[in-house]
Amino acid sequence: MPHDHPDHFHHHGISSSGHPYRADNDEPLTYWQRMEIAVRELLIEGGHVTAAEVAQQINTMDSRSPANGAVVVARAWADPEFRARLLQDASAASREMGFDIGPLKLIAVENTAKVHNVIVCTLCSCYPRNLLGLPPDWYKSREYRSRTVSEPRAVLREFGVELPDSVTVRVHDSTADMRYIVLPLRPNGTEGMSQTALAELVTRDSMIGTGLVQAP
Amino acid sequence: MAERVRVKFMMPPGHIRTPAFLRGKVGEIERELGQFSNPEQLAYGLAADQRPLYRVRFTMQEIWGDAAECPTDTLDAEIFGHWLEKV
Numbered sequence: 001m002p003h004d005h006p007d008h009f010h011h012h013g014i015s016s017s018g019h020p021y022r023a024d025n026d027e028p029l030t031y032w033q034r035m036e037i038a039v040r041e042l043l044i045e046g047g048h049v050t051a052a053e054v055a056q057q058i059n060t061m062d063s064r065s066p067a068n069g070a071v072v073v074a075r076a077w078a079d080p081e082f083r084a085r086l087l088q089d090a091s092a093a094s095r096e097m098g099f100d101i102g103p104l105k106l107i108a109v110e111n112t113a114k115v116h117n118v119i120v121c122t123l124c125s126c127y128p129r130n131l132l133g134l135p136p137d138w139y140k141s142r143e144y145r146s147r148t149v150s151e152p153r154a155v156l157r158e159f160g161v162e163l164p165d166s167v168t169v170r171v172h173d174s175t176a177d178m179r180y181i182v183l184p185l186r187p188n189g190t191e192g193m194s195q196t197a198l199a200e201l202v203t204r205d206s207m208i209g210t211g212l213v214q215a216p
Numbered sequence: 217m218a219e220r221v222r223v224k225f226m227m228p229p230g231h232i233r234t235p236a237f238l239r240g241k242v243g244e245i246e247r248e249l250g251q252f253s254n255p256e257q258l259a260y261g262l263a264a265d266q267r268p269l270y271r272v273r274f275t276m277q278e279i280w281g282d283a284a285e286c287p288t289d290t291l292d293a294e295i296f297g298h299w300l301e302k303v
Contacts, residue, residue, distance in 0.1 A: 105249070122235050122237075123233060123235060149237065149279075149291055150280060150285070151285045152285065152289065153285055153286060153289070154285065165286070168288060168289055168290065169286065169289040169290075170289070170290050170292060171289070171290070171291040171292070172291075172292050172293075173235065173291060173292065173293040173294075174294070175233050175234070175293045175294045175295070176233045176252065176255065176269055176294035176295075176296065177249070177252045177269060177294065178249065178271070178294055
């Protein structure tokens with residue numbers, strides 16, 4: 001029985017399932033964690049929101065995923081008029097597809113045979129959450145935020161994206177009120193695929209610009 | 217021809233949405249984005265003025281000089297009008 005293991009009270013080393021034990025997160029709360037709890041409890045006590053509404057909002061945030069953006073990309077590949085509308089006004093085009101993208105302004109930038117776009121937020125972690133969900137941890141790292149503007153090709157190479165000199169790299173720094181999504185290049189060999197099948201090819205990284213969409 | 221602008225070289229304290237690495241650099245207006253609340257006031261709960269916001273495109277040559285990884289690659293950033301001067 002696993003609980004008879006003599007290490008049970010120490011939780012050091014490797015568990016019986018072969019993974020290292022993870023430290024319990026029972027250290028004291030940080031200043032901002034306490035602030036969040038205090039503000040939330042005051043809002044609930046004052047009748048401004050209910051605990052259920054807070055939970056519902058967290059569920060809404062967690063339910064967004066790159067699959068939303070992938071559907072938009074697949075339609076843009078298959079429908080030239082929608083593609084034109086997306087490049088003209090990505091907020092309106094996303095709403096047209098039923099995505100609640102809130103008040104934020106979304107700009108779609110299109111990869112071509114000559115241009116590769118990549119998105120970063122050097123100042124913080126601005127990200128098109130309404131279409132892609134929560135950003136990956138690396139997107140918020142100091143390393144990604146600083147190196148993507150100073151040596152984007154080296155960063156892209158580490159993501160496995162090797163671009164020839166004939167392709168211009170355009171870095172988009174989300175410094176203020178806009179959010180960006182990359183419309184990746186549609187891979188060769190996908191002619192005749194349905195939008196549903198195309199959407200399954202579209203990765204999160206391809207919509208940040210740190211990946212390319214591969215043919216199946 | 218696109219309008220050329222320089223990001224003002226100012227280092228004021230406070231909540232500033234103009235990246236320091238672009239201050240003093242010259243770029244071209246890529247597009248006008250409309251009027252947005254000035255984050256330098258908004259961040260402190262003050263009544264915020266509406267200010268024009270622009271997407272400005274810089275070459276890597278302009279930003280990093282000889283250290284540029286590829287001089288003709290570009291960086292676009294959103295810069296408020298009160299941070300820009302015509303060149």
